[in-house]
Amino acid sequence: MSPRIDINCDLGEGCASDAAVLPFISSASIACGLHAGSAATMQRTIRACLEHGVAIGAHPAFDDREHFGRRELQLDDDTLRAQLRYQLGAAASIVAAEGGRLAHVKPHGALYNLSARDPHTARIIAEEVARLDAGLRLVGLAGSASIAAAQALGLQIVGEAFAERRYDRDGRLCPRNRPGAVIDTVEAAMDQVRHLLERGAVIAEDGSEVRVIAATLCLHGDREDVIDFARALRATVEAAGFEVAAP
Template identity: 55%
Template sequence: MSRPLRIDFNCDLGEGCGDDAAIAPHISSASLACGFHAGDPLRMREAVAVCLRHGVAVGAHPSFPDREGFGRRELATTPEQVHADTLYQLGALAAFVRAAGGRLHHAKPHGALYNLAARDAAIAEAIAAAVRDFDPGLILYGLAHSALTAAGERVGLRVAHEVFAERRYEADGTLTPRDQPGAVIDSLDEALAQVRGMLREGIVVARTGERVPIRADTLCLHGDRPDAAAFARALRAALAAEGIAIAPPFSTPD
């Protein structure tokens, strides 16, 4: 697999637990909390303004209604409920983007909803349908080679297969659950090595040692980690050193 010349670099912002202003200059797209797992109207407005000021493409980050668990607890739900919740959150964020003179760029589920959609075809289809119903021009971000990316493609959406800089993978291409030891990569050097493997070779080394083929359209860094700004700066510099341009998916090259 040839080395890609460009990739999207995204981060989850507007969650009230990171330095959005310090992260935004280093990324090309951001997924903003819509009030269900984090965020509120004022924070959404502020996060949109930060992104637009730095030329960062703004996406919605819909989740389970779980502020207490930061959206990382899998709640009992139905496809109908997920469709409605996703539409609601897309509309909320899009209002702030439009008021600021921008346009919503993508949608990416958060936390437990993201992981559920990666493996559950019915939930994936509900999310993809909600995104299409809201705006068929939006890009759907989902775990690479997952049920969510497949559902997005089936309904005619543009899909960005997402990989993670600082999360471990399992042999089936899913993310190592956060309650497992080593699920989060704390070492910058280890994260950079994982990113290089995904971009240069199209593989990620699983927690158990297997080399797993992977498609990388967009690279995610979690914005809620304490060192997110330093991680973002270092990853951006490393990608530049590799000769890899950073740009939102499907954007027109300069």
């Protein structure tokens, strides 16, 4: 039996390419209306995922459209919980109304990165996921505080690796404002993916090899070349002997 790995993409963020990406992925994390998207785009994207047999996840973020959810905000706990409940509840209700089921939750952008390093934020997110549905999977950076918090609450976890982002020597994603943090070319990204699949590790920005145990690979739906990228990622994963499937 071939090993399996998930390919996930962030969708519903207003990109015209969403529908063309769906044949190449197995999971989608759908914007819940605060950093991008709306009720209408959520419904439209959920319907498209159901048509293609793609597992559906919620992609909650900080309430910050101006910066696409990629600016870290300092929120009190009650405000963060309220924003999470608003987004997760909306996603779950629309999925249910369309006859599907929410499969996972993956924080977006700055909220994702904060939860990866900050146990307190990670625990709040995990608690809100469990409060909504203890059967949901929580997707987080492999080996991070986000994964640890979810495990502590008994949630199913999905460790994530990034096809198109550079890592530092501690296994964290390099900040986007750092030169080279985003892997621009498809070829260079596929080199990272092949190394990850073959060795369970990535080469960090300083040249060191960092262990990364992941069950899902992410590509970002807002890349200009996302269709070509998705096609190449699917081909690379399958050429390495992996079956592409949701967890």
